[in-house]
Amino acid sequence: xxKTQTQPRIAPTTALLLALLYSTVVALQEHLYLPIxxxxxxLGWLQKASLWSIFKRLxxxxxxxxIVVASMLWQENYELALLIFLRSNxxxxxxxxxxxxxxxxxxxxxMQRLHLPHKLTSIFFFTAKSIFLIKREFTLFKNTLHVRxxxxxxxxxxxxxxxxxxxxxxxxxxxxxxxxxxxMHLRGFCGEVYTLEAHQDLSAYDTLLAFITILSLVWxxxxxx
Numbered sequence: 001x002x003k004t005q006t007q008p009r010i011a012p013t014t015a016l017l018l019a020l021l022y023s024t025v026v027a028l029q030e031h032l033y034l035p036i037x038x039x040x041x042x043l044g045w046l047q048k049a050s051l052w053s054i055f056k057r058l059x060x061x062x063x064x065x066x067i068v069v070a071s072m073l074w075q076e077n078y079e080l081a082l083l084i085f086l087r088s089n090x091x092x093x094x095x096x097x098x099x100x101x102x103x104x105x106x107x108x109x110x111m112q113r114l115h116l117p118h119k120l121t122s123i124f125f126f127t128a129k130s131i132f133l134i135k136r137e138f139t140l141f142k143n144t145l146h147v148r149x150x151x152x153x154x155x156x157x158x159x160x161x162x163x164x165x166x167x168x169x170x171x172x173x174x175x176x177x178x179x180x181x182x183x184m185h186l187r188g189f190c191g192e193v194y195t196l197e198a199h200q201d202l203s204a205y206d207t208l209l210a211f212i213t214i215l216s217l218v219w220x221x222x223x224x225x
Contacts, residue, residue, distance in 0.1 A: 010046070012110035014206040015098045018213050023091045025217045032086055034222035039213040040090065043097035046205065054096045061092055083225055098209075104128035126180070133176065134169060141165055 018039075026036060044051060065088045072081035099107070108125040145161070152158045 009101070009203070009205075010098060010209060011202055011206050012102060012106040013113050014202060014210060015102065016107060016110040016114065018210060019095050019098055022094050022213055022217065026087060026090055026094075031220075032083070032090070032224040033220045034224055035216040035219040036090060038216040039209060040093055040097070042209060042212055043094065046209075047097050047100045050100050054093070054100060057096055058089070058092055062089070065089070079225065086225065104131065130173065130176075134173070137169060137172065 022036075022039065026032070047054065065085060069081045069085050072078075072084060105125070105128055108121060108128055111121045111124060150161070152162075
């Protein structure tokens with residue numbers, strides 16, 4: 001049984017709205033306060049079965065953050081380095097936990113149900129579709145190399161193999177875009193993406209998370225930094 005199916009589900013529309021609200025406020029406010037940890041604790045409890053996977057992804061995403069923080073430390077700007085590290089990780093952790101178990105297409109559906117501009121929703125949907133296909137091509141390519149006993153090294157053969165794969169991706173992406181354009185034209189596409197997925201009603205967890213998130217952003221007590 002998939003563990004994510006037994007966990008409380010947050011509606012995609014709620015997840016998108018709260019992610020935008022939390023990220024914007026945390027990124028722009030001058031100081032970080034202790035209550036902003038409250039929604040993270042709630043989401044951690046809701047996604048407790050997937051915490052290991054979430055923290056692994058958070059660790060990988062911290063690679064770029066570590067470079068920025070290291071540059072601040074090199075300039076002996078320790079307070080700014082700590083602020084950047086905490087601010088970035090709070091936002092990343094919130095987004096990773098609230099969207100755990102959802103794919104990129106659920107975000108596009110949420111954008112449609114929030115009545116965002118049709119062009120923006122369509123661009124996001126087709127971009128998500130392209131990323132999905134590229135990931136599938138990459139997985140297939142990696143498995144093919146593994147079956148053939150290929151071991152990547154710092155040699156000319158590895159560079160040629162990777163360059164050839166990137167070139168094939170560009171060619172397939174161009175061909176796929178032309179096919180998609182023709183298919184959408186034949187189907188009478190008018191700039192709006194429709195879905196047959198059933199609407200997910202707001203649950204008690206959505207209401208509770210929304211209340212705690214808004215409370216954490218307006219309750220400015222106990223400054224962390």
